[in-house]
Amino acid sequence: MGFYFETTPDDNQYYYFCIYIANIISLSPNYSKFMLNLSMSDRIYLDYNATTPIDPKIEEIISPLYSISFGNAASSTHHYGQDAKKLVERARLQVASGLGCELDEIIFTSGATESINMAIKGIVSARPNNKNHIITTKTEHKAVLDSCEFVRSSGVDIDYLPVDKSGYVSMIDLQDAIRSDTMLVIILHGNNEIGTVQPIMDIGQICLENNIPMLVDAAQTFGKLPINVKDSGIAMLAGSSHKIYGPKGSGFLYKRGDIHIDPLIHGGGHEMGLRSGTHNVAGIVGLAVAYRLMLTDQEKEKKKLDNHVQDFINELQKSKLKYYINGPKEERLPGNLNICLKGIDADWLTSMIPNIAVARGSACTSETIQPSHVLRAIGLSDEDANSSIRISFGRFTTKQEIKKASNILIEKSKMYLTKKESLAI
Ligand code: PLP
Secondary structure (H helix, E strand, O other), rough: OOOOOOOOOOHHHHHHHHHHHHHHHHHHHHHHHHHHHHHOOOOOOOEEOOOOOOOHHHHHHHHHHHHHOOOOOOOOOOHHHOOOOOOOOHHHHHHHHOOOOHHHHEEEEEEEEHHHHHHHHHHHHOOOOOEEEEEOOOOOHHHHHHHHHHOOOOEEEEEEEEEEEOOOEOOOHHHHHHOEEEEEEEEEEEEEOOOOOOOOOHHHHHHHOOOOEEEEEOOEEEEEHHHHHHHHOEEEEEEOOOOOOOOOEEEEEEOOOOOOOOEEEOOOOOOOOOOOOOOOOHHHHHHHHHHHHHHHHHHHHHHHHHHHHHHHHHHHHHHHEEEEEEOOOOOOOOEEEEEEEEEEEEEHHHHHHOEEEEEEEOOOHOOOOOHHHHHHHOOHHHHOOOEEEEEEEOOOOOHHHHHHHHHHHHHHHHHHHHHHHHHHH
């Protein structure tokens, strides 16, 4: 049972609870039900960058936390509260040891959006008088862009750095943008739309040399790629559970001990006074177990996802459709593929394949029908941006699904082009 949580010999109650959980995992009745549902359904889920289904192993671990060990981690006078507190602290230990940081540097939140808001607004609120400038990039997630716009309205200067065709930020542009009053550099590690993985170690080094904290949005890379905050210039890092098969509504902010931020949420003083509110114990445990599972199979899972991406590209290549890949050709965010299908209306295409879940733009902005700001930033015309779709594969994607989804997508794309051609005549 030590696989999921390290236990201490005197910790009997907790130990038995862990055994109970281990038994549930090995019985795993939900697992086969889940796999059966996935394989029998006509639907194919290829939008893992938007969110992931909870892994049945994790679901079975956290379910009893809503009914058996449901205590409030702040209720220290009885076993219910004490057990809940132990679970939260063990989860903190797992996340902290995976990232290489101290326990009190992990603040549990409701997800990456909250962590990013907390970091940006918190550092702005606590800033000294001589600091008033933030550097970020044009291809950040809305959680960063909108938080930056919010603090800009209170007088903070923001520089949005451009990116090249593959989505990479230039180190020279970054160096040039740094000012004596720069208080924060914010960088998206793995781009959720086009899969660019920024060189955070190099960026962190520049930040360290200039004594500027760097906030990393790792919502897409936490657990998927190796990250060690101690060997880098990372001062803060936001992560999320629902991108790695954990429950929704759970995430964290890593904040280096010397970084001072003001809290966004006031109340009972939970999480070192930085995030008040009753702990989401099941969410926190789910996040830690999800992370542990990701770390256990990180390399293997990455390889599998890289193969899925290549299989899909191979099918496209065979089809003779005109397409190109948005973002880098290599070293992408695992499982991410963004393609421009030349001349095809992605809106029409996605409406014609209702059983195949892919994304037109960023999932978080897909309600607003505007060309994606990321695709625009890498230089796509509005027409090409509107012909682009994001396909993202995950743990439960099968080869058969890839074959089926690519065939349907290719067939509908060809149908669109034939219709377009006949209308033009
Ligand atoms: N940052 C990136 C890059 C994301 O992809 C997302 C989610 O789509 C977020 C932040 C927000 O994460 P959460 O849903 O945990 O708030």
